[in-house]
Each structure stands twice: as structure tokens, then as C-alpha cells.
Amino acid sequence: MMTIDEYLKKYQDYYTPQADKEKSTSNANYDKQKETVSTTYNTQVDETKSGYEDIYRENAVRKLVNERKIAENMANLGLTDSGLNRTQQTAVQLSYSNNKVKIDTERQKALDTLSNQLAAEIANIEINKSAAAAEIDSKYAQLAESAAQEAYNTDVEAETARQKALLEAQTEQTKAYYSALSKATSSAQEEAKKASYIIKTNGGLLSRNFTGTLSENGVNCYQNSDGSWTYVDNNSGKKTTLAAGVNPYTGTVNPDVENGAFSSNGYQPNNINGKKLTIFDEKCITVNGNTQSVWKTGGKYYAWDGAKNAYFEVKKSGSDWVVA
Numbered sequence: 001m002m003t004i005d006e007y008l009k010k011y012q013d014y015y016t017p018q019a020d021k022e023k024s025t026s027n028a029n030y031d032k033q034k035e036t037v038s039t040t041y042n043t044q045v046d047e048t049k050s051g052y053e054d055i056y057r058e059n060a061v062r063k064l065v066n067e068r069k070i071a072e073n074m075a076n077l078g079l080t081d082s083g084l085n086r087t088q089q090t091a092v093q094l095s096y097s098n099n100k101v102k103i104d105t106e107r108q109k110a111l112d113t114l115s116n117q118l119a120a121e122i123a124n125i126e127i128n129k130s131a132a133a134a135e136i137d138s139k140y141a142q143l144a145e146s147a148a149q150e151a152y153n154t155d156v157e158a159e160t161a162r163q164k165a166l167l168e169a170q171t172e173q174t175k176a177y178y179s180a181l182s183k184a185t186s187s188a189q190e191e192a193k194k195a196s197y198i199i200k201t202n203g204g205l206l207s208r209n210f211t212g213t214l215s216e217n218g219v220n221c222y223q224n225s226d227g228s229w230t231y232v233d234n235n236s237g238k239k240t241t242l243a244a245g246v247n248p249y250t251g252t253v254n255p256d257v258e259n260g261a262f263s264s265n266g267y268q269p270n271n272i273n274g275k276k277l278t279i280f281d282e283k284c285i286t287v288n289g290n291t292q293s294v295w296k297t298g299g300k301y302y303a304w305d306g307a308k309n310a311y312f313e314v315k316k317s318g319s320d321w322v323v324a
Contacts, residue, residue: 001155007148012141019140023133030129034122041118045111052107056100063096170220174234177218199233203240206231206248208307211289221248221265229266247309254309268304272297272311285314285321294321 002010067089181193194200198207198219210217218234227244242248245257247267256269260276270277280296285303294314295302302311303321313324 001159002152004148004152007151008144011144011147011151014147015140015144019136022140023136026132026136027129030125030132033125037118037121037125041114044114048107048110048114052103052110055103060096062099063092066092066095170234173218174237177235194236197233197236197238199231199236199238199240202238204238205251206240208249208288213290223266227266247306249307250309252309267309268306269311272302277302281321300324 181190196210198210198214198217200207206214206219214221214231219231220234221229221231223229224241228241229244229246229248230239230241231248232239240248242251244266245253245261247254254267254269256271256273257267259274260270262268262270275297277295277297279293280301281294283291284294285292287303287305288307292303295304295311301314301316301321301324303314304311314321315324316322
């Protein structure tokens, strides 16, 4: 069953192209707005400059008219070369210059106002662009989270139903077993039944007097969240919980567990003296009624004896494996 994080990654990958496409469209719209605003601004700048060119010309014409008028008046009075003529001409020039400075100031102020308006509108568009992109990301993130949670919940419900059905089946098997036993009248049969239990008392170690696997003999085992292992004997109704690494038959911990153990049971080392074991020959030697694999490390071969919580060295004799 996939984890919630695995589902989340799956749906994030699914929605990312859609989010990118939507953000691309949104960004293009805002970029178009900036282009439109800039075009409008440039038009207004051109119109403003053109308008002030007319005012500049009016000021220049006014200066020229005044100069000619003064020149005519002074000529009529015979004062062309007089100080009065020069004074009045200077006054005309000064008025022209003062008006030009005023026009320059007003023109620059108008252009600065347009520039500030453009900057403000562009900044506002950028803010809205970023906010829209963030909103799109948030929308698709929520879609991915919702889809992941729904898929995970569906898996959990299915697994719960499966476990319930399995438990019910095991319960029925146990009931049938005890129902058959209750019909036995012989105390010898009752004792034999008890002797066959792998877990005889709650918290007790497991008996190794059986052939086949634990599950084939009615014993379920599972690992708890803290790493410990729980064994449930469906025949005796007893159970045992042991710390990680503890052999359920001997109650001891093989020292090589410190260097690693097989996850299938948690107590069988996957090494000898820190040297990793590798499968050499699968299910080829019988130990305690079960076929075991032959492992290899350091040029030697070993088989596992769960009842002794230890590996023992083996060698090939003909087509068989025997104790070395």
C-alpha cells in the first residue's frame, strides 16, 4: 500500500503541468496589461511634449513681436541707439527667459507625473501577477492533497476490510478447531493437543517441536511500531511479544544482530562477525524439520539453526549439504 507522501508526490506530478499551463496564460495576460499601459503612457508622453512645443513657440513668437514693436516705437522716436531701447529689449528677453523656465518646469512636472503613474500601474500589475500565480499554485496544491488523501483513505479502508476478513476466517478456524477438540473425551487427546501448542502461556517462548513454518502451524507474527515482534498462537490462544532481535525459541539475542538482521523475522543476523551473508543455495538443507538455505561469507558456508539461535558451518558431500 502506498504511503500518503507517495500519493501526494504522484498527484503533485499529475497537477504540475496543468498549474504551469494556467500560470503561463495568467502571466501572459498580465504582461499584455503592462504592454497596453506602456503604450498608453508613451502616447500621453508624446502628446504632452507636442502640447508644450506649441507653448514654446507661442513664447518665442511673443518675444519676437515685442522686440519688433519696441524697435518700431524707438525708431519713430529716433531712439534706436538709446539706452531706453536697450533696456526695453533686455526686459523682453528676460520675460521670454522667465516664461521658458516656467514652461520647462511645468513640462517636466507633467512628464514626471506620467512616469510615476506608469511605475505605479506597472508595480500594481506585477503584484496582481504574483498573487494570481500564488493562487493557482495553492489551488493545485489543495487538489493534489485532496486526491492523495482520498486515494490513501480508500487503500486504508480496503486493507482494514481485508484484515477483518482474515481475522474472521482465522477466528472461525480457531472456533472449529476447539469445537472438534471439545468432542474428544480422552484426557490423553487433550494433553496431546496442549503439547502441540507452540505458545503454551502468554509471554512464554515458542516451542520448536514442529515441522513446517509458523503460519502453517497456526501462529501469526507481526512487527510492532516500536520494532518489537508479537507472536499469536491461534491454537492455544496465547501470545508473546519480544523485543527486536530476540529469538522467540531461545529468548536470546545473537550478537551479530547488532550488525544487522533479516527484516522477515528481526532476530536472524544477516551477517557473521559483521561479514554480510549472501544466498548460495536456497532451501537445500533440512534443519529442525524445515528446509533452510545455505549462506556464504568469507569463503565458508553456513546454515541457520533457529532453535540454537546460531549459524553452523556446512559443507557439500556429494549432492547433499552436511555439517562441516
